[in-house]
Amino acid sequence: MPDLKVRPTYRSRRRRQAVHLYVGRVFRPGWSPTMSKPSVLITRKLPAAVMASLDDVADVARPAGDTHADLVAAVAGKQALVSMVTDQVDRAVIEAGDALRVIANVGVGYNNIDVGFARERGIVVTNTPDVLSRATADLAWALILGITRRLGEGERLVRRGAWPGWAFDQLLGMELNGKTLGIVGFGRIGREVAARAPAFGMTVVHTGRTADSLPLDRLLSTADVVSLHVPLSPATTHLIDQAALARMKRGAYLINTSRGPVVDEAALVWALKSRLIAGAALDVYEREPVVHPDLLAFENVLLAPHLGSATTETRTAMADLAVRNVLAVLSGEPPLTPVI
Ligand code: DGY
Secondary structure, three states, rough: OOOOOOOOOOOHHHHHHHHHHHHHHOOOOOOOOOOOOOOEEEEOOOHHHHHHHHHHEEEEEEEOOOHHHHHHHOOOOOOEEEEEEOOOOOOHHHHHOOOOOOEEEEOOOOOOOOOOHHHHHHEEOOOOOOOOOHHHHHHHHHHHHHHOOOHHHHHHHHHHOOOOOOOOOOOOOOEEEEEEEEEEEEOHHHHHHHHHHHOOOOEEEEOOOOOOOOOOHHHHHHHHHEEEOOOOOOOOOOEEEEHHHOHHHHOOOOEEOOOHHHHOHHHHHHHHHHHOOOOOEEOOEEEOOOOOOOHHOOOOOOOOOOOOOOHHHHHHHHHHHHHHHHHHHEEEEEEOEEEO
């Protein structure tokens, strides 16, 4: 006889947990069944398992479209906003959000939110650190391997039917073993990237505030691969400009999985044209989804469409954490991962 016992699915387990959370926290003393559920605005569809837990405890709405004006129009009267890193949650949105108590960004970066203004209005802002560090570090390594072993060039060759077959000196790349990886920004993601380096025989140097950190100038002139992991702020905008690129070792590679404006793209084009560096692999851009047109023409540039955290498991965990932040704030509890 087959075992007919049905194991609870992720969806039903999550649903029960969320209901318990709601019953235990949102339905506090004084609650009556006639009270309405909190209203939550989500700017994009979330994974089904996460949606189920939210649907159980809140009235969930989506803006009519994907524009900023749609967001401004939809946020009025909502107690919580679940935003994506591509949503500009600026003064206009926050002012229109007359009932907002929490803005939960699905992303570790929150440069899309006017955090100072939200704070002035007493609105809690949360992000999703930790849960995406591994996936983003993996993607940084995919770019490091892809650019140093010329995978983009090789794939284009094969696809256009121009591959003549194996050749001794064809598409020779740079070996990682024995080389130095320079990590700019030694936070959660930077450390995850560093943790994978011994597997490839690389030595790690990094910027930061610890005794073993290097100043950026020294790191740039030491590393064979420079990987960027700083948050975007006025201090890090165009951190990698002409002067920084000129300091890099000839034959070094630049990898960016942080935020596009950390690199001055015009300066990067200049450095590539001048052959100051061997190549670049980018996951993020100054004006996404627009890519500097000159970058498209270089064989030694690998371009990915902002895929850092793009695995099913990580995106589900990010959405789940954002929703748990919303439920915590709406029930009067401290948020799990507030933006400090
Ligand atoms: C983040 O979390 O900031 C990422 O860029 C989203 O993928």
